Amino acid sequence: MxxxxxxxxxxxxxxxxxxxxxxxxxxxxxxxxxxxxxxxxxxxxxxxxxxxxxxxxxxxxxxxxxxxxxxxxxxxxxxxxxxxxxxxxxxxxxxxxxxxxxxxxxxxxxxxxxxxxxxxxxxxxFSVRRAAEEQTAAHLAALETLTARLTLVSEISSVLISSLEVSLVLRRLGRLLVPELADWTAVDVYTGQPGELRRLAVHSEDDPVAAGALEGPLPPLPESSASPLARALRGAGAMLLDADDLAREPGTPLDAAHRELFERLGGHSAVVVPLNSRRQVFGALTAARTGDSPGYEDDEAMMLIDIGRRAGLAMDNARLFDQQRHVAEAMQRQLLTPLPQTDHLRMAARYRPALVAAEIGGDWYDAFLLADGVTTMVIGDVVGHDLQAAAHMAEVRNMLRALAWDRQEPPSLIMRRLDEAMTNTSDAPMATVVFARIEGAEGGPWRLHWVNAGHPPPLLVTRDGRARYLEGGHGPLLGMSATLNLGMSWPDAHEQLPPGSTVLFYTDGLVESRTRPIDTGMEVLCRHAAALARRDVEDFCDELLERIDPRGDDVALLALRLPPSGAGAAGDDTPPPARGRRAHSPAAPTRSAPGAEALGADDVFTDAPRGDDDLTETPRGDDRPPRP
Structure with missing residues (x-):
């Protein structure tokens, strides 16, 4: 076939x-x-x-x-x-x-x-293939969920490291969790005072007004309570709550405050997790679901536990930074100098650390009396913005003090000896310094005698608002000439100071930034200083910083205000700065001005007033306080 x-x-x-x-x-x-x-x-x-x-x-x-x-x-x-x-x-x-x-x-x-x-x-x-398709779809859905959660964790991590302002960070955290992992969130934290708790942030998209009303002080943590919030605040671990748990009557005022969240905002399922690091519990996070939202699964609770741990670490870092900042600030204030208010001369100083640094750096100012009775003024800057820079700054400052006191010689020779001392006895890097003597008899006339080692020039502002830089006396940076055997020198410079004028010494952070060149910054400084010529010297410094608003580098200011002509001379009964009100000082309040003990309180004043040096030509009546 x-x-x-x-x-x-x-x-x-x-x-x-x-x-x-x-x-x-x-x-x-x-x-x-x-x-x-x-x-x-x-x-x-x-x-x-x-x-x-x-x-x-x-x-x-x-x-x-x-x-x-x-x-x-x-x-x-x-x-x-x-x-x-x-x-x-x-x-x-x-x-x-x-x-x-x-x-x-x-x-x-x-x-x-x-x-x-x-x-x-x-x-x-088609059942086998359909099962495979359904399994693939389930895997894809699980992968999408995992990706979304990883993205959320990444966003939360970014928020947690975005700022050291704990309250701001925790508020942002609550907003990120809603609605991805909760319909509302609440953050309860220890305030830092023994036993004090505060509901720092409550976030609900459905009822933001009610959420905001629930923020505020909380009852103290009871010793015996085993409620979910109390356990979390003790660091005992997370608690997953269902409708039955939420229906139980509160046993303590703190439990009642926690129950109020659910009464006002609703909820059938919740997770309470501690905000803790290995060393400390800082508070607790409550995340809840309401209405038709599904109850919490174990994997979601684990994710919230991880988020709580991350938030706790961020809070711990903020606490440590705050402690370090206070230590650095205290150290810097110990390194800075209280100002001598000698005779009728007035001085004011300001120090502003770089915003991105640890509140400490290499900028400094100084003012003290020499053995011959002359007042000195110093402004300087050692390379760096850290603890090492501050240590080098203290080293250079103390060298300069000792060398200036040791011999009565021109500033140029003192600067040369300082350069040699830095090179041969110190590991301090290069530094810039202006060292000046305020020379003149009581009552004037006054003369500025200075030398400048690579530093921005002093600014002279007259009583009538004219301002110019004192460009003389320029020489190399400290630590460069002796190291390189250049044999360079520093010339002395002199300038007569008009009565009522202001001499401003400053560091480059005031005039230089990433957004503008130093020439532009110096023009801005000159213009603002001229406009502030008649302000009290304390207000002069404050307003100058307010107007220029320097950022990105340390800034030190030292201002000298000359008295009117003849003030303090023989026959003049105008009192020097009184001791009744304290002038602002960046230095630690426990320190006294150099030379105060040797010269006596009648000659050196660390408690100069603000606003009492109005230089207008008005009659001096008998109602003025007597000279001490």
Whole structure:
């Protein structure tokens, strides 16, 4: 038998029908089953004999949940009625055990001699592939959830390190958690005072007014309470709360305050986690869900625990930084000098650390009396913005004091000896310094005698508002000439100081920044100083810093205000600065001005007033306080 004849052999066709790996149904023109192959019976878990003669649609076609599929919506019935091929997927057949099986199918007209056309229906079990698709979709959904949570943790981590302002950071944290992990959040913290608690931040998008009203002081932590909030505040761990837990009556005032959150904002599920580092518990975070939101799962609670730990570490870092800042500030104030208010001369000083540094650096000012009774003024800057720079600054300052006191010689020679001393006895790096003597008899005239080692020039501002820089006396930076054996020198410079004028010494942080060159900064300083010429010397310094608002580097200011002509001279009864009110001083309040003990309180005043040096030419009546 040849191949053509074999293809027509009923036995061959029967073998194909029965051995086909796909399910095959054949129906008559009314949709009744007239043939079922073994694979079809296996897929629908029904004996073939039971199905023959039954309507295929009524017997088998169902929705995924097993409910009947409308006949008028069945595409197989439509294909049978129209006598055309059709195919489809995402449909279900009812199995003998009552479950449904997803299939993909194809149908074509069945032409039988002498009979109306029936239908051949071929289908495949799609459950394995559908399960794989559903598993893939579940994996993708889980991956998306994980990615979203990792993104949230990343954002939270960024917020936690964005600022050392704890209250600001914790408020931002609450806003980030809503609505991704909570419908509302509350942060309760220790205030730093023994036993004091405060609800620092409550955030709810649904009711922000009610949330804000819930912030404020809290009752103290009771010793015996085992409530979720009390346990978290003791660092005992996180607590996952359901509706039954939230329904329990509060046993302490602190529990009642926690319960009020849920009464005002709602909630059926919550997680309370401590905000703690390894060394300390700083507070607790409550995250809650309301309405139709699902309850918390264990993995979400673990994520909140991690967030609470991260917040606790950020709070610990802020606390440590604050401690270091106070230590640095105290050290800097010990290094800075109280100013001698000698005779009728007035001095004022300011120190502003770099905003990005640790409140300490290499800028300094100094003023003290020499053995010959002359007042000196110093402004300087050692390279650096850290503790090492401050140590070098103290070293250079003390060298300069000793050298200036040791011999009565011009500033230029003192500067040369300081340069040699730095090179041979110190590891201090390069420094810039202006060293000046205020020379003149009581009552004037006064003369400034100075030398400048690579520092911005002093600024002279007259009483009538004219300002100019004193460019003389310039020489190399300290630590450069002797090191390189350059043999350079520092020339002395002199300038007569008009009565009522102001001499301003400053460091480069006042005039130089990343946003403008130093020349521009010096022009700005000159203009503002001229406009402030008639201000009290204390106000002069404050307003100058306010107007210029230097940022990015340490700034030190030292200002000298000359008295009116003849003030303090023989026959003049104008008192020197009184001791009744203290002038602002960056130095520690426990320190006294250099030379105060040796010269006596009548000659050196560390408690100079503010606002008492009005230089207008007004009569001096007898109502002025007597000279001490």
């Amino acid at each position: 040849n191949a053509i004849d074999r293809a027509k052999d009923p036995g061959v066709l029967r073998a194909i029908f029965e051995g086909l790996g796909s399910g095959v149904f054949a129906t008559d023109a009314s949709g009744g089953l007239i043939a079922v192959n073994p694979r079809a019976a296996q897929i629908v878990a029904r004996p073939a004999a039971e199905m023959l003669g039954r309507d295929m649609h009524d017997l088998l076609h169902r929705h995924a949940d097993g409910s009947p599929f409308p006949r008028d919506e069945c595409r197989v019935i439509a294909a049978l009625a129209e006598g055309r091929p059709a195919e489809g997927g995402d449909e279900y057949l009812l199995r003998g055990d009552g479950t449904t099986v997803p299939i993909i199918w194809a149908a074509a007209p069945l032409k039988l001699e002498g009979e109306p056309d029936g239908l051949v229906y071929v289908f495949h079990d």
